């Protein structure tokens with residue numbers, strides 16, 4: 001269970017609140033207007049932004065003392081964040097060891113993750129020698145080897161075309177389920193939320209609302225979401 005307890009977040013003049021829990025293994029979409037605080041919320045969960053007040057708890061443990069690298073969290077960014085000068089295998093290995101001193105076991109884990117995302121045979125390529133979809137797969141493999149129970153995605157795959165994006169979202173859903181991971185995904189697209197997430201939280205007007213069933217939310221959107229959906 002992830003708990004945001006009386007949370008207040010601030011960035012400059014911007015402020016927002018959240019006060020809810022998410023069951024372990026759930027898949028949550030965050031949706032709402034630009035600048036409403038979706039990325040800010042992910043930053044607080046991943047440890048890049050300290051709360052102004054309140055707490056972020058995972059399985060009842062306050063995460064405040066833990067720096068980002070020690071949190072039970074892996075993030076998948078919009079652009080994949082691959083290092084251009086490193087091979088695909090080494091980019092994935094970074095998820096295990098930032099100094100890249102990989103053991104045989106680590107190398108085995110990298111091989112398995114690359115196989116799971118369908119990149120076997122491309123281990124030695126540089127990111128520039130991959131297609132956009134393959135780069136997304138490599139970034140996903142790096143997240144997989146980290147084996148963190150909480151997976152955060154900030155508008156993943158937005159650079160990909162619709163068909164490829166759907167394919168990647170399905171793959172993320174599959175691997176998250178296999179790993180029993182809890183997933184939180186920022187998206188601008190109600191279709192992505194429906195496809196991926198049983199729960200959706202609206203982020204608008206200075207607040208991240210409590211998660212509700214995605215289907216019901218879009219069937220009868222609250223005012224805050226209606227203006228966003230247009």
Ligand SMILES: Nc1ncnc2c1ncn2[C@@H]1O[C@H](COP(=O)(O)OP(=O)(O)OP(=O)(O)O)[C@@H](O)[C@H]1O
Pocket residue numbers: 011012013014032033034035036037038039040041203
């Ligand atoms: N480092 C910062 N310093 C000051 N204000 C910031 C900083 N980062 C973000 N903000 C402000 O915080 C607010 C929330 O930004 P955030 O990126 O979380 O929104 P978002 O919902 O993810 O937006 P988008 O959908 O456009 O990505 C915005 O008003 C933004 O200008």
